[in-house]
Every structure is written in C-alpha cells, then in structure tokens.
Amino acid sequence: MRKTILMNPGPTNVSETVRSALKTKDICHREPEFSEVLQRVRSNLLKVVKGEKTHTAIPFVASATGSNEAVISSIHGKILLINNGKYSERLKEIAKRYHISTKELTFHPLEQIDLKIVEDELKSDAKISHMVLVHHETTTGMLAPLRQIGRLAKKYSKTLFADTVSSVGGHEIDANLDNLSFFTVNANKCLESFPGISFVIARKKDLAALKNKSRSFYFDLCKQWEYIEEKGQTPFTPAVQLFYAADKALQELLEEGLKNRIQRYKRLKNILKIGLGKLGFRFLLPGHLQSNILLAVKLPINMDYWKVHDMLKKRCFTIYSGQNLLNQGIFRIASLGRIGEKDIRTFLIELRKILDKLGVRPIYS
Numbered sequence: 001m002r003k004t005i006l007m008n009p010g011p012t013n014v015s016e017t018v019r020s021a022l023k024t025k026d027i028c029h030r031e032p033e034f035s036e037v038l039q040r041v042r043s044n045l046l047k048v049v050k051g052e053k054t055h056t057a058i059p060f061v062a063s064a065t066g067s068n069e070a071v072i073s074s075i076h077g078k079i080l081l082i083n084n085g086k087y088s089e090r091l092k093e094i095a096k097r098y099h100i101s102t103k104e105l106t107f108h109p110l111e112q113i114d115l116k117i118v119e120d121e122l123k124s125d126a127k128i129s130h131m132v133l134v135h136h137e138t139t140t141g142m143l144a145p146l147r148q149i150g151r152l153a154k155k156y157s158k159t160l161f162a163d164t165v166s167s168v169g170g171h172e173i174d175a176n177l178d179n180l181s182f183f184t185v186n187a188n189k190c191l192e193s194f195p196g197i198s199f200v201i202a203r204k205k206d207l208a209a210l211k212n213k214s215r216s217f218y219f220d221l222c223k224q225w226e227y228i229e230e231k232g233q234t235p236f237t238p239a240v241q242l243f244y245a246a247d248k249a250l251q252e253l254l255e256e257g258l259k260n261r262i263q264r265y266k267r268l269k270n271i272l273k274i275g276l277g278k279l280g281f282r283f284l285l286p287g288h289l290q291s292n293i294l295l296a297v298k299l300p301i302n303m304d305y306w307k308v309h310d311m312l313k314k315r316c317f318t319i320y321s322g323q324n325l326l327n328q329g330i331f332r333i334a335s336l337g338r339i340g341e342k343d344i345r346t347f348l349i350e351l352r353k354i355l356d357k358l359g360v361r362p363i364y365s
C-alpha cells in the first residue's frame with residue numbers, strides 16, 4: 001500500500017516508530033507502567049513549551065475542542081474574546097453555552113489583530129477578567145501576535161487563554177514569555193501523534209484558583225489535575241495506546257529539537273509556496289501573516305477544487321478545502337507532520353501533471 005501524504009492541517013502523518021508504539025502490550029491504566037508513560041508525556045510536553053517550573057499539562061481523552069471546553073467551562077468573570085476566525089467563533093459558542101459574559105472584539109480574518117483596539121478595550125472595561133484568542137487560525141493560516149497579547153494581559157493583570165492547538169510544536173511558544181495562564185494542544189498536529197487526546201497546559205497558580213469552579217463533570221480541569229497529581233493516573237479510563245504513541249512522538253520531538261522542527265516546517269512551507277507560486281497560484285495572506293505550517297491558496301476561477309482534490313487523492317495526496325471562507329474561494333495545503341522535502345516536491349510534480357491534464361493554468365479574476 002502506498003503511503004498517503006496528508007497535506008491537511010491534522011491529523012498528520014506520523015513516524016513508523018510512533019505508529020509501532022500503538023502496538024504496546026495489553027496493559028491496565030491503573031498499573032505503574034502506564035503512570036510512568038503518562039507522567040513522561042506530561043513532563044515532555046512542558047519541556048516543549050518551557051513551562052516545566054510553572055505550568056502543568058493536563059490530558060483529556062478528547063479532541064482539542066474538549067480541552068478548550070475544559071478551560072472555558074471553568075471561567076468565572078468576563079471574557080474579552082479576540083475573534084478573527086472560525087476557531088475563535090467556536091470558543092465564543094462554548095462560552096455562550098456556559099452563559100459566560102463575553103465581550104467580543106471582531107477582526108477581519110485577513111487582517112492582523114489591532115493591538116491598540118485590544119488595549120483600549122482593556123482600559124475601558126474593568127470587568128474583563130480573561131482574554132481569549134486563537135494563536136494560529138487554521139482556517140486561514142493567520143498567526144496572532146501572541147507575545148504582544150501576552151504582554152497586554154500582564155500589563156492589565158488579565159488571565160490569558162490561547163488556543164494553541166495547531167501551533168505548539170510548529171512555532172516557538174514560551175509559557176512564561178507569552179504569559180499564558182492556559183493553553184491547549186492536541187496530539188495530532190505539530191506533535192505528530194494520533195488524534196484522540198489533547199492537553200490543557202495551565203499555570204499552576206491559576207489552575208489552583210479553579211478548584212470547584214468547573215461547570216463540567218468530565219472536563220473539570222482542577223479535579224483532573226489533582227487526581228493525576230495524587231494518583232499518577234487519569235480519573236477515567238484513558239486511551240492507553242494513544243498515550244504510548246504520544247510518548248514516542250514527544251520523545252522524537254525533543255530528539256529533533258523544537259528549533260529544528262520549526263526549521264523543517266518552515267523549509268517545507270517555503271518549498272511548497274515557491275512551487276505553488278511557479279504553478280501560478282496566489283495566496284490568501286501576505287507572507288508576514290502566514291504561519292509556518294499552512295498555506296491558504298486562492299482558488300483560481302478556472303479550477304474545480306474537488307476534481308483536483310480527487311485526482312491528487314488517487315495519487316496519494318490529501319489536500320484540504322476551505323472552511324467558512326470556501327465561498328470566497330480558497331483551499332488549504334498544510335506541510336506539518338512527518339513528511340519531508342521529497343514528499344513536497346513529489347506533490348508539486350503530481351499537481352503540475354494534473355493541471356496539465358485538465359488544461360488548467362490558474363486564472364484569477
């Protein structure tokens with residue numbers, strides 16, 4: 001069977017060693033061997049985000065939305081929601097579901113967040129207790145100015161929660177320099193493991209303040225933390241094998257080194273960008289707003305996205321449609337996960353062949 005190269009922004013391709021880690025012996029999650037794996041996963045994740053001394057990593061058997069919900073359902077106070085796309089919209093929906101007072105600052109999804117507007121809002125509304133944003137908006141590939149927002153949170157003494165689901169492992173994130181009280185990540189994006197588990201990384205002192213505050217039973221952040229700390233186990237039955245895979249994936253990330261992984265992703269994205277540019281494609285965002293791992297490509301008026309998608313799939317490449325913005329005509333190509341330069345170059349060759357076969361040279365109105 002030929003390997004499919006996933007060029008969607010997660011789940012991603014994983015290494016063969018991560019895949020093999022799934023085939024661990026049958027083991028009960030209440031046994032010390034599993035506790036060891038659980039603790040190593042948590043401490044290695046903290047190393048990736050430089051939060052070993054101040055933060056803790058709390059796993060949930062849930063996709064990243066579950067971890068986001070774990071944070072938001074614990075908030076008491078008023079949220080300033082910095083909204084610049086679909087994933088911040090989802091955070092807003094979660095807050096609404098839990099009846100949490102929310103002030104929304106909406107920015108155009110193709111324009112950088114205006115820090116002055118954010119600061120003015122912080123100055124004018126003393127009730128705001130939390131700032132919430134998405135670091136890498138995966139629908140567009142836009143990166144938010146997290147560090148500056150972290151500084152504002154510090155200046156105005158606000159609790160900062162960032163959805164860093166698609167950026168931990170692909171961008172430099174520093175739990176303390178970015179002043180993050182809470183942030184979230186799933187296993188299946190830049191960490192290069194399988195979907196099914198996600199993590200809240202929380203500053204311990206902010207977490208302790210959440211005791212008995214959660215409105216959720218399963219996603220009670222503080223209770224989950226206390227249980228894991230006390231017993232070295234999760235309170236509920238975890239996806240045992242997925243933790244073994246995540247353990248291997250995190251070890252491989254630390255062996256590769258975060259800086260090197262970021263460089264690999266940057267290099268792959270640049271090869272992709274240059275190659276697509278040569279084929280005549282244009283991009284949704286200017287270079288300085290793009291992340292290291294994703295290109296939102298404008299859909300040419302003479303190209304049938306799904307036809308090209310299906311033809312690429314037959315050649316073992318999966319690309320990704322636009323979300324929300326699809327009507328405005330984009331599709332997405334990601335270059336994260338365990339893929340290499342050869343995969344990207346082969347992809348570009350196959351795409352060229354498909355366009356030739358269809359007689360398409362990208363045209364934009």
Ligand SMILES: Cc1ncc(COP(=O)(O)O)c(C=O)c1O
Nearest residue numbers: 063064065087136138165166186
């Ligand atoms: C930035 C961001 N936040 C949240 C999510 C939701 O993650 P999940 O589908 O794992 O719940 C995604 C998924 O792609 C994402 O990119």
